[in-house]
Amino acid sequence: DQQVKQNSPSLSVQEGRISILNCDYTNSMFDYFLWYKKYPAEGPTFLISISSIKDKNEDGRFTVFLNKSAKHLSLHIVPSQPGDSAVYFCAASGGGATNKLIFGTGTLLAVQP
Amino acid sequence: DTGVSQDPRHKITKRGQNVTFRCDPISEHNRLYWYRQTLGQGPEFLTYFQNEAQLEKSRLLSDRFSAERPKGSFSTLEIQRTEQGDSAMYLCASSLGLVNLQETQYFGPGTRLLVL
Numbered sequence: 001d002q003q004v005k006q007n008s009p010s011l012s013v014q015e016g017r018i019s020i021l022n023c024d025y026t027n028s029m030f031d032y033f034l035w036y037k038k039y040p041a042e043g044p045t046f047l048i049s050i051s052s053i054k055d056k057n058e059d060g061r062f063t064v065f066l067n068k069s070a071k072h073l074s075l076h077i078v079p080s081q082p083g084d085s086a087v088y089f090c091a092a093s094g095g096g097a098t099n100k101l102i103f104g105t106g107t108l109l110a111v112q113p
Numbered sequence: 114d115t116g117v118s119q120d121p122r123h124k125i126t127k128r129g130q131n132v133t134f135r136c137d138p139i140s141e142h143n144r145l146y147w148y149r150q151t152l153g154q155g156p157e158f159l160t161y162f163q164n165e166a167q168l169e170k171s172r173l174l175s176d177r178f179s180a181e182r183p184k185g186s187f188s189t190l191e192i193q194r195t196e197q198g199d200s201a202m203y204l205c206a207s208s209l210g211l212v213n214l215q216e217t218q219y220f221g222p223g224t225r226l227l228v229l
Contacts, residue, residue: 004155032215043117043204043220044156051215089155098169099208099216100146103155 003027004092006104014112019077021107023090026071030092034101035064035075038087047088048075080111115139117221119205125227126195133191134224136205143210145188146218147180149173150202162188163210195228202226 005024013019021035031052036044050057050064050073057064063076077084087108091101118137126132138145143164148156159178161169164185174180177195182188192199202225206218 034217036220041223041225043119043206043223046217046219049215049217091155093215098161099144099218100158100161100169101148101156101206101218103157105153105155 002105003030004090004102004104006090006107008107009105010108010110012110012112013080015082016079019075019080019084019109019111021075021077021088021090021109023073023075023104024071025073025092027092027094027102028071029094030102032093032099033064033066033073034091034093035062036089036091037084038089038106044089077109080109082111082113085109085111117205117207117219119203119221119224121224122222123225123227125229127229128195128197130195131191131193132195132226133189134203134205134226136188136190136221138187138205138207139219141209142207142219143185144208144216144218145182146206146208147188147190148204148206148220150204150223151200156204159190192226195226197228200226200228 034049035047038044066073087106090104145162147159150156162182177193202223204223206220208216208218
């Protein structure tokens, strides 16, 4: 039962253009969503998050959009840079006592110079 | 460096041996999490501590796995009688531990385990 899905295993974008990474979820109890970036052989690095009470959060080149009715969120990176090339994971938590994260399977972003 | 640290970064062992990993969370963080990541998958939750209390364990955590956080600071994850299926990246994360508030978890660099 995959509660968080990233249906695009990979994405290739030209430097300077926009990268859009998508994520879908099934559990309506999720109330906090996060994006992490991961390089090979390293742990995930936190990028940006959004609460379910918001529909947009922006931090520099990164913007996350949340559509609760569609149970969909997306990460926009603009402009994309070669250093952004990595695997991006979407994660969700249902709040409460544990706050454990449920991750998607990741999207490999390649930004071409 | 005040981030989450993990030791060792890499471990190669033979099937049937016991291994132990250590995690040092960010100093003021009360919550500590262990996750496991296999190739092509996202990290999967294993267990969670609030201070020294282990409050949740995933069904993924078989009887061969045990985790401790004796003084509410660092944590250890032990795998007994390792199997080849235990080969994975073991990730530790920590968060502040504010009650009923949405929190960001910060991850360590992970320990990559290879069971031969």
